[in-house]
Amino acid sequence: MTPPLLEARNLRKTFPAAAGAFAMGARSGVTAVDDVSLELAAGETLAIVGESGSGKTTLARMLLRLIEPDSGELLIDGRDFLAARGAALRALRREMQMVFQDPFASLDPRMRVAAIVGEPLEIHEPGLARAARGARVAEVLRAVGLGEDAQSRYPHEFSGGQRQRIGIARALVLRPRLVVADEPVSALDVSVGAQILELLQNLQRDFALTYLLISHSLPVVAQLATRIAVMQGGRIVETGAAAQILSAPTHSYTQSLIAAIPVLPETT
Ligand SMILES: Nc1ncnc2c1ncn2[C@@H]1O[C@H](COP(=O)(O)OP(=O)(O)OP(=O)(O)O)[C@@H](O)[C@H]1O
Ligand SMILES: [Mg+2]
Numbered sequence: 001m002t003p004p005l006l007e008a009r010n011l012r013k014t015f016p017a018a019a020g021a022f023a024m025g026a027r028s029g030v031t032a033v034d035d036v037s038l039e040l041a042a043g044e045t046l047a048i049v050g051e052s053g054s055g056k057t058t059l060a061r062m063l064l065r066l067i068e069p070d071s072g073e074l075l076i077d078g079r080d081f082l083a084a085r086g087a088a089l090r091a092l093r094r095e096m097q098m099v100f101q102d103p104f105a106s107l108d109p110r111m112r113v114a115a116i117v118g119e120p121l122e123i124h125e126p127g128l129a130r131a132a133r134g135a136r137v138a139e140v141l142r143a144v145g146l147g148e149d150a151q152s153r154y155p156h157e158f159s160g161g162q163r164q165r166i167g168i169a170r171a172l173v174l175r176p177r178l179v180v181a182d183e184p185v186s187a188l189d190v191s192v193g194a195q196i197l198e199l200l201q202n203l204q205r206d207f208a209l210t211y212l213l214i215s216h217s218l219p220v221v222a223q224l225a226t227r228i229a230v231m232q233g234g235r236i237v238e239t240g241a242a243a244q245i246l247s248a249p250t251h252s253y254t255q256s257l258i259a260a261i262p263v264l265p266e267t268t
Pocket of ligand 2: 057182
């Protein structure tokens with residue numbers, strides 16, 4: 001049997017209490033992620049859903065080793081990711097990319113789109129000839145629905161949805177296997193967000209991607225998720241097939257998230 005693309009076992013992360021927090025009694029700090037285990041199989045979309053502060057981003061950052069867990073294990077293809085160093089770590093890192101919530105803050109305003117999208121290539125494939133790099137950038141921009149003319153423009157010249165497309169292009173230019181999207185549409189209008197979700201869905205098919213999709217909103221993940229894990233207070237309180245979680249949630253917290261979904265009035 002092939003091991004999962006990514007497996008986390010008993011991950012834990014506590015942040016020290018902020019200065020002044022002693023007075024408030026927060027002596028031991030915040031346990032942002034508390035004993036979380038999960039598996040991610042190649043090709044699936046696992047959605048992590050939970051309210052603000054439940055630990056979703058902290059978990060995602062640990063999975064990518066952007067921050068180190070206090071304890072726990074992390075395996076990629078069954079191999080110890082936390083033990084990886086140097087070139088092996090860099091090779092693993094480029095297979096896992098992140099799409100951020102705020103498509104403006106995450107793009108350098110002083111760089112043209114060609115440079116923004118080409119930068120990861122420059123870093124990870126420095127031997128690539130300029131023309132080949134340009135071809136890769138053009139190809140990935142096309143894949144996210146942006147034309148050749150986008151390359152010489154700056155982020156502020158684009159709408160929010162287009163900027164998120166640029167962010168997605170930057171994440172995909174290294175042809176990663178895993179993409180972690182942390183609230184990819186929460187900064188966008190609903191209709192624009194729906195287009196981005198549809199794009200993510202098409203890119204998953206075209207580029208054989210595995211997704212970890214993070215959102216506070218169940219409706220957002222419903223469209224893409226194959227599995228859903230519900231987080232509350234740093235723990236996964238319920239996990240299962242998306243259809244099952246959405247139609248028959250067992251945990252009261254999941255039920256409250258579903259109850260919070262507005263029902264559209266029927267049009268006559
Ligand atoms: N660098 C940090 N230093 C101190 N505390 C932190 C840090 N990062 C996160 N926390 C705390 O850890 C907890 C989990 O935060 P996290 O950002 O992971 O939640 P989240 O589910 O992503 O929330 P949101 O939906 O608002 O993005 C929160 O209580 C937060 O205040
Ligand atoms: Mg977050």
